[in-house]
Amino acid sequence: MAASHFLSAASLDHVVLERGEVANSWRRERWESLRLLTPNWQSRLPGVSYDGPDPDGYMAAGEVAELIERFAKVARAPVRTSVNVTSVRRADGGYQVTTSDGDLASLAVVIASGACNRPTVPSLAGAVPGPVAQLTPFDYRDPSQLPDGGVLVVGASATGVQLAAEIQRSGRPVTLSVGEHVRLPRTYRGRDVLWWMDRAGVWDQRHDELDDLTRARKLPSPQLVGTPERLTLDLNALAGLGVELVGRLQMVRNGSALFSGGLRNVFSLADLKMNRLLEAFDEWAATTGAGAVTAAPERFAPTRVPPSPRWQIDLTSGEIRSIVWATGFRPDYGWLDVPVLDAKGQLRHEGGVVDSPGLYALGLPVLRRRRSTFICGIEDDAREVIGHLARTLGNG
């Protein structure tokens, strides 16, 4: 849709293909309580920004769908809904696009299907004993779907911590398996932590300036939740709710889940990284004078290590009735018949310019800069990527 905005501005004839309806994944593939991690004022798209009464609030999934729909109207995007793309292949200096509604020939294709088309479930799920129910975030709507009794939530990114909290509150005791994670407070010095990311320049770091781009693109989403109270949902908060923390799930052997004994170190890594980030915010505030519009610097208690974290749970004992795999998402490029994927199944691209002439990507993590991961990153990315596309077509 953002691509369409800039394609129209460049008077380039185009069509936007949507497999379902506009903002499909926000309507159908997310859990009930989901809200955006970014505050409303950051949810801006080219020509459309939040104008409601609560700029510091967080949109529910339905509101995001409305925003995108409004954007589609404002941008007068030529959207064709309920058209499923089944193949894209190179043909005659351009691309042959096969869809559920006929074929299209195109000089250029912009892949905007996102990074979260399928939930990732580790192969060890196959060894989980049959009576234990297994769900992914695509299956999960709310806690009432789960059997009564213990729930093992695997993964402590935004998805994992949010689901762990609401399932624990539903009366089902939650055990949360924690690997490497990104800890952030919801607010820092009285401002949303994403205000700091935005203003202090963290999100402006370009993809070609990062030490380890692969790592940045694989980074789990931060432990944040958007609630009216602007609560922090870190591991200390979850432990306070009664959630039991265990190490990364490493293996299921003889019906037992085995967890890493390295839990303390993933806590240390996350605490150290959070503190380095807060120090960078403080330095930025001191240098720019922004400290005047914020409260005083603060530091948060280290993640509390449970006295003796369990490294083994017998999944046949009945203690755990269900497992929720909050182990991330992956893109689905099953329809892409152009050899542009790396060995790990990720698209090979340089800031959205894919390794095949006329093929582009938008809406992937750290596509061109850290901001690319968030809704507010799309405007600059789309302008630059479509700029490249327009120049290439112009020269051709």
Added chain:
Amino acid sequence: MTTVDNGVNVEALLGAREVLKGAPEAAAFTWRASSKWAHGVQSQVKIQNYFGLGEEQSHKSESVFDADHPEIFAATDNAITPIEYLLVGLASCLTAGVASVAQNRGIQLRSVEANLEGAHDIRGILGADSDVRNGFNDIKVTFSIDADASKEEIEALVAQSQKRSAVFDALTNPTNVTVEVA
């Protein structure tokens, strides 16, 4: 600006990382040890050859390790106990990691010392209580590091060395072990 030198060739390691990204076969190593029963509960283990970078490799010389059990186990105590070798491995692996990460981050080390304690309930190995495991219940490593760095930077060195440690991983995570009779 003074040059940081912890004696670690970080350029070579980073170079290897880049090369091996595209050559997983060369990254497949096999480490080997050969043991021989001496007498009683004492044995001797020798290590010299290993496989890596696609071919047989050899240490500059053979290393010989004796293992025995203490007198309070009614043994001869001619050498350390096998489980103590795990502490040897963990301490040396984490220390190597600290030195490498410090070199990479431009931190000059002056001294790195670690004390390790492994809590072990020996009722497990004696078969006195089937609920007690055979191995360590808990291992505690305490580093004392003197370096040109802040407390947080030193903590980050130690955290990163755990993140990249072979022995830390081998001890904290399950591993399939196959023991056969030839």
